[in-house]
Amino acid sequence: MIRVGVDVGGTFTDLVLEAVDAAGGQRVYTHKVPSTAADQSVGVVQGVVELCRIAGVDPGQVDALFHGTTVATNIVIERNGAEVGMITTKGFRDILHMGRHKRPHNFSLQFDVPWQSAPLIKRRNRIAVSERILPPDGRIETKLDEAEVERAAELFAERKLDAVVIGFLFSFLNNEHELRAKEIVQRVMPDAFVCASSEVVNTIREYERFSSAAMNAYIGPRTARYLDNLQRRLGEAGVNAYVRMMQSNGGVSTVEQASRNPVGLLLSGPAGGVIGGRWTGEACGQNEIITIDIGGTSADISVIRGGDLTIKNPRDTEVAHLPVLVPMIDIDAIGAGGGSIAYVDSGGAFRVGPRSAGAEPGPACYGKGGEEPTVTDAQVVLGRLDPEHFLGGGLKIDPALSERAIRERLAEPLGLSVRDAALGVLKIVNNNMALAIASNSVAKGIDPRGYSLMAFGGAGPLHGVALGEMIWAKNVISPLHPGITAAMGLLVTEPRYEFTQSALTILEGQNDNAFAAVGGIFDRLRAEAAAQLAADGIAPGDQTFTRIAECRYVGQGFELRVEVPDGPFTADTAREVQQRFFAIHRTEYGHAFEDQPVQMVTLRVIGTSKSETLRLPALPKGGRNNPSEAALYARPTTFDDGQTLPTPRFDRMKLRAEDTITGPAVVVQQNSTTIVPPGFTATVMKLGDLVISRSRAEA
Structure with missing residues (x-):
């Protein structure tokens, strides 16, 4: 295999x-x-x-x-998706424009409303047709006018639109009209990307549902x-x-x-890193982890609690400030990475990012025409990245180009030495990342002092200890292969499909028929998940299912995810769901109102299957300190406190389990470099991961 x-x-x-x-x-x-x-x-x-x-x-x-x-x-992000048309219910053409009448910045006079200033679907391409479905049972009040749908599709074809989305009111209760309109559009526009909102997210809230479907159509043709x-x-x-x-x-x-x-x-890229971070944490015996994946362009931050991934609340699932009601791992991203460009702005301020040099032309040291200094150039100037070990020697870099870029673009304009300018680059970018970590942890009630900071991505271990100190993490983990942790995470994940149906049900005072209806919805969603897993070639015995109810207090605007016990949905099940909701509400907000009625809003079934998992061999036991067998050479290296010290390099692939590296030291490998500053010790774990903490004399 x-x-x-x-x-x-x-x-x-x-x-x-x-x-x-x-x-x-x-x-x-x-x-x-x-x-x-x-x-x-x-x-x-x-x-x-x-x-x-x-x-x-x-x-x-x-x-x-x-x-x-x-x-x-x-x-x-680049706003270069498809030209999309929309067919919607008469009278609701401007739902995507109005949104929820929220101001992104309440007290700003120059605020931008992205769903109005840069809409995914232009107003002229949103056409309303006659049809109406009514709550609470999805009965048809006004039959779909198929001729109007056909005329709209012909107009879209004439305008040469790439994609069409069908979004009708209350289609989560009855999607008959949406599916019929989709058939008509596909007949008229056989080459277009066509989707119905009920097929993308079959849930209540027309603005969020329409926005999600519009996003699906906007990215659909190019992604396909x-x-x-x-x-x-x-x-x-x-x-x-x-x-x-x-x-x-x-x-x-x-x-x-x-x-x-x-x-x-939409979060496909950074999700693998969080999965890989959880897997690495298990190997190190750590299940409370803050992950930060620092690549060339961005830094992606997430929190793993008790070994479980954190899934965003539906109210927070958005991309580029547009709501997208699909389940997402809770990941925050900022423009900070090895390629982030450092510059002096028009006001004379020293800034780093979010603009990035990317892969082309890349940092100045790449010698590909880049002239602006980057975070990577600062690391090179400070002696933390050695030319002969950059990407295992697979990519040649020129330190002279880094020195020139920082001197001409930063040091001379700011009246600093090249060394101080380079240190300033790292101080600014580290502060940006530390603030982002705090907003993803402290601001959400998480105390980083009880968490390990796992820094990966090609640039992660270069910043890991500095960030760990800034957020007071208990220690810092550098995975065995930091630069490819996200790729490794792909090999430890499993198929996962989620099927939803909104079904507003108050958990108290319902009769058996109401609970039976809820159970029937769960059964249908499970059957859909099983069919999708079977289509992937997964045998029924290997399929597993989790039932979720998104619950809120009656009158609240948003929900929390609550796992529903297996078996028939009965009054006892409802009481258990209610108690679980109280517990989650208490965890999230610090309180719960147990005398208030709870309402289920959306039901969800998650179908998964255990997959083959990546297995790494355990390292032979070493137990050595600063092993000479792994030592390479020593070079002057400047650390965050401004000290320049002769610093030994160690070949990570020659380290053994229980070896320790006492700082100052630099651990090199093909896909990343790990900094162990003075006063810190790195301990090699059984699979080769490094756990870095303050030396005992320093603690």
Whole structure:
């Protein structure tokens, strides 16, 4: 069995290959190639072919490929998606414009409303037709005028629109009209991407449902083309493996499902890193973790509590300030990474990011034409990145170019030495990241002092200890392969599909018929999840299901996710759900009103299956301190306190379990570099992960 994980970042594409032979012997190989922004599939296939060559296997021997991508996210951020048309209920043409009448910034006179200033669907391409479905039972009040739908589709075809979304009022109760309108549009526009809101998110709240469906259509054509290109290029390279796509909820789906509902890929890129972080934490005996994935362009932050991923509340699931009602791992991203550009703004202020040099031209030291200094250039100037070990020597860098960029663009304009300017770059970017970590932890009631900070991504371990000190984390973890942790996370995830249905039900005072109706909805959703898993080739015995009720107090505006016990939904089940809701509300907000009635709003069934998991061999025991067998050489290195010290380098691949590295030290490897400052000690764990904490004399 040969499996490959591929994670595409803004600067590099990271790959890992696991080969398990018939006798159970296992080999793991890693690789990194520059990302190809114009078409990510070029870099993906190039990396897969090169990695197969490194591993000594034929591309045709690869059985499975798991892929995390930023294609969908980039389309939204760059606002270069499809020209979309919308057919909606008469009288509700402007739902996408009005939203919920919220001001993004209540006290700003110059605030921007993104759903109005940069709408996914232009008003002239939103056409209302006669139809009406009424609550609470979804009865048809006004029959769909199919001729109006056909005329709208003909107009869209004349305008050469790429995609069409159908969004009718109360379609979550009865989607008959939406599905019929979709049939008509597909007949008139056979080459267009067409979706119905009830197929994207079958839930209450028309603005959020319409927005989610609009997002799906906006990113649909380009995402589908990317997936088609990927499969075609893989085939041309001789890779015939089945492909699975990482989703925003931390599971994987088929290419076909991702092409139909690409909205599930919006956090595909960073999700793999959080999964890999949880898996690494388990190997280190840590289940309370703050993860930060620092790549070339961005830093992605998430929290793992008790070994469980944190899923965003529905009120917070948005992309580019637009609501998207799909389940997402709670990840915050900021523009801070190795490629973040440092500059002096028009007011004379020293700033770093969010603009990035990316892969092309990249930091100045790459020698590809970049002249602006970046965070990576600051690391080079301070002696923390050695030219001969950058990407294992696979990418040549020129320290002189870094020094010149920082001197000309920062040091001279600010009247600083080159060293102080470089230290300033790191101080600013670290503060930006520490503030973002605090907003994702402290601001949500999490005390970082009880958590390990896991810093990964190519640049993560360069900043890990500094960030850990700033947020008072109990220790810092540098995974065995920091630069490809997200790719490794792809190999430890499982298929995951979520099916929803809104069904407003108060948990108190209901009769058996009402509870039976709830049970019937759960049964239907489970059947849909089972059918999707079966379509992926997963046997019924390997399928597992979790039932979720999104609950709120009667009169509240938003819900919390509550797991529902298995079995028939009865009055006893309702009471248990209510008690679980109180407990979650108390955890989230510090209080619960147990005398108030609770209402279920949306029912959800999550279908999963256990997959093959990545297995790394345990290292032989070492127990050495600063082992000479792993020592390379020493060079002057400047640390955050301004000290420049002769600092030994250690080859990470030669370290053994229970070895310790006492700072100051730099641990080098092919895909990342780990800084161990003075006063800190790194301990090698059983699989090779490093846990860095203050030395006892310093603690």
